[in-house]
Amino acid sequence: MVIYRDEYRLYNFGPDHPFSPVRLEMLTSLLQALGVWQPPHSPPEASREEVLTVHSERLVKRVEAASRGERVPDLEHYGLGTGDTPVFPGMDRAARVLVGGTLEGARRILSGEKRVLQLGGGLHHAQYDRASGFCVYNDLSVAIRHLTRSGLRVAYLDIDVHHGDGVQWIHYEEKEVLTLSLHESGRYLFPGTGHVHEVGRGEGVGRKLNLPLEPFTEDESYLEVFEALVPWALRAFRPDVLVVQAGADAHYLDPLADLLLTTRAYERLFRLILEYAEAFAGGRVLLTLGGGYSLDGAVRVWTLLYHVFHGLPLPERLPEGWLLVWQERLGRPLTPTLHDPEAPYPGIPRRPEIEKRNRLTLERLTELVSPYLLD
Amino acid sequence: MLVKDVMRSPVVTVGPEATLEEAYRLLLERGIRHLPVVAEGKLLGIITDRDIRLATSHLNPKGPCPTCAKVEEVMTQEVVTAHPLDPVEEAARVMRERKIGSLPVLEDGDLVGIVTGIDLLDALLRLTGVTEPSGRLEVRLPDRVGELARLTGYLAGRGVNIHSLLSYPEDGDFVRAVVRVNTLETHLLAEGLRREGFDVLWPPKKPW
Numbered sequence A: 001m002v003i004y005r006d007e008y009r010l011y012n013f014g015p016d017h018p019f020s021p022v023r024l025e026m027l028t029s030l031l032q033a034l035g036v037w038q039p040p041h042s043p044p045e046a047s048r049e050e051v052l053t054v055h056s057e058r059l060v061k062r063v064e065a066a067s068r069g070e071r072v073p074d075l076e077h078y079g080l081g082t083g084d085t086p087v088f089p090g091m092d093r094a095a096r097v098l099v100g101g102t103l104e105g106a107r108r109i110l111s112g113e114k115r116v117l118q119l120g121g122g123l124h125h126a127q128y129d130r131a132s133g134f135c136v137y138n139d140l141s142v143a144i145r146h147l148t149r150s151g152l153r154v155a156y157l158d159i160d161v162h163h164g165d166g167v168q169w170i171h172y173e174e175k176e177v178l179t180l181s182l183h184e185s186g187r188y189l190f191p192g193t194g195h196v197h198e199v200g201r202g203e204g205v206g207r208k209l210n211l212p213l214e215p216f217t218e219d220e221s222y223l224e225v226f227e228a229l230v231p232w233a234l235r236a237f238r239p240d241v242l243v244v245q246a247g248a249d250a251h252y253l254d255p256l257a258d259l260l261l262t263t264r265a266y267e268r269l270f271r272l273i274l275e276y277a278e279a280f281a282g283g284r285v286l287l288t289l290g291g292g293y294s295l296d297g298a299v300r301v302w303t304l305l306y307h308v309f310h311g312l313p314l315p316e317r318l319p320e321g322w323l324l325v326w327q328e329r330l331g332r333p334l335t336p337t338l339h340d341p342e343a344p345y346p347g348i349p350r351r352p353e354i355e356k357r358n359r360l361t362l363e364r365l366t367e368l369v370s371p372y373l374l375d
Numbered sequence B: 001m002l003v004k005d006v007m008r009s010p011v012v013t014v015g016p017e018a019t020l021e022e023a024y025r026l027l028l029e030r031g032i033r034h035l036p037v038v039a040e041g042k043l044l045g046i047i048t049d050r051d052i053r054l055a056t057s058h059l060n061p062k063g064p065c066p067t068c069a070k071v072e073e074v075m076t077q078e079v080v081t082a083h084p085l086d087p088v089e090e091a092a093r094v095m096r097e098r099k100i101g102s103l104p105v106l107e108d109g110d111l112v113g114i115v116t117g118i119d120l121l122d123a124l125l126r127l128t129g130v131t132e133p134s135g136r137l138e139v140r141l142p143d144r145v146g147e148l149a150r151l152t153g154y155l156a157g158r159g160v161n162i163h164s165l166l167s168y169p170e171d172g173d174f175v176r177a178v179v180r181v182n183t184l185e186t187h188l189l190a191e192g193l194r195r196e197g198f199d200v201l202w203p204p205k206k207p208w
Helices: A006-010 A022-033 A057-067 A091-110 A139-149 A165-170 A218-237 A263-280 A295-310 A320-330 A351-373 B020-030 B049-056 B088-098 B117-128 B147-157 B186-195
Strands: A115-118 A154-158 A177-184 A208-213 A241-245 A285-288 B034-039 B042-048 B102-107 B110-116 B135-142 B162-170 B174-181 B199-202
Touching: A006 A022, A006 A091, A022 A295, A022 A320, A057 A091, A091 A115, A091 A139, A091 A285, A115 A295, A139 A154, A139 A165, A139 A241, A139 A285, A154 A218, A165 A177, A177 A218, A208 A218, A208 A351, A218 A263, A218 A351, A241 A263, A263 A285, A263 A295, B020 B034, B020 B049, B034 B110, B042 B049, B042 B102, B088 B102, B088 B117, B110 B117, B117 B162, B135 B147, B135 B186, B147 B162, B147 B174, B147 B186, B186 B199
Parallel strands: A115 A285, A154 A177, A154 A241, A177 A208, A241 A285
Antiparallel strands: B034 B042, B102 B110, B135 B174, B135 B199, B162 B174
16 A cells, blocks of 8 residues: 655755655656556644654644744754754644654554555654754654554664664664664764664663664675665564665765665665565565655655565656656756666775675674564 | 863772772772772872782782782872863873873862763763764865864854864874764765865765
8 A cells, every 4th residue: 555645745845955845746757657656545644642652742842833933942952943954834734744644554554454655754863852854753653653552563674874863762762663774874974873882772672773884885785784684683573563764865876875775776675675574574564765865866766666565567768758857847867767777886996895894783783682682 | 171071979989998808899889990099088099990900819929818908008109180170181191191090080189079081981972972963074174274164164154053073183284174063964065165175085075
């Protein structure tokens, strides 16, 4: 089942902001042009109370006030009104619409649906009482909490290039939530966290896993550590459901990061995620979008996701008409094929060293969490 | 950042008449490694877990007996100390140069705190600003008046808040500035800085 509504595009920080609703417009129009778009399920927006299951009243009050255009003196203290997360009229509702989509996904899973793809959300930086990094409310955590309150064990997998810090901290002491984030190391990239030694606290110890990767990791090394870590952790944790933040900003064209994945790695990742859901979570999986700031890269990655999700054959070329319209609108050429070209960027000379470091990081992580992961 | 901002207080101390065994037990129970030796409010010396282990090791046949020897026989006298208003970097420098792991902090002759290598590492973590969600920029600046202001002015102009800024001298009349900023968009900032003529080392320029 796919969840989407046009109001997702109300979540709009302005024309020059990277978290642009144009991505959704391009994505849905491409799926339509390819003839694979099926009318999605339209979710209700989340209520204030639902948002309050993971956020503080004081944060919500400030978002509401800023949303109405009121001047709030301590807004920056709550991570709002910054260059990254500016305020805009109607921001509270726009954020609740996205939360509503992911929450609806959780409800559908509880009522027996196996696979849900939410074409939006993934606002993984939002914290308990602080907006951060383009994220106002944390849709993922609201959905995860809904699932755990219904008695399910949730494994959260985050493949966004940035550390899934908000989700990690919100569930840091919870035993029934495994968080697993693969990201470019916080040594080099926002939000600066996600080190291997952040393993959870209290009952949550050993249930928060971070694999910080070297800049310029590339397909091969990423897949190597992903295939070693993820099934291992899921097998040990035995989740009832997998929640996946499928950010597309690890793509090599992304303007904000340097992990350098191509669409070939993404295709493999999406197939593996569905396989793992079958093998370790009774087939139950809820996927959201997330970061992805190259229009060209992110839209093709999520088109791939849509196809793999539905088990559709992959088109090779993108429709000419669609390309013409969007190239004219954006004023620049777009990749004409669904997959990236072969060897799309110059070779990285430090490759062996990077592969070695990533393996070492994986080793350190598994050593750290092994004693705790098995219940 | 001053010693008073990072020191531990109150201090766990021991009297000069205590036995080595008593002192060692205290170290173990409190999970610490340094014990100032105090009598009538005055600092007489300092004893560490290492002092006790060396003194009582079976490899040291002439060593004192742990249950009867007193702390004052083994403690280090003429202790190197700090003042609450000393800058942390000065404390770090003294500890490094004298190869010691802690400094009792004295004010008007009274023991008011202790600062250890661990406290200085905590201070370093706070100075680097890594506890706030942030991205990292590294810029090489000419070592002359106004360059840092030019850099921070550019960031301010883009509405970017600086969580921390560390700089250190580099060979060839340059200064390296490491800046933690509250934005995901460090690549876009780096591009803008390069256009302004800055030598941005991190994030690197992509060749495509």
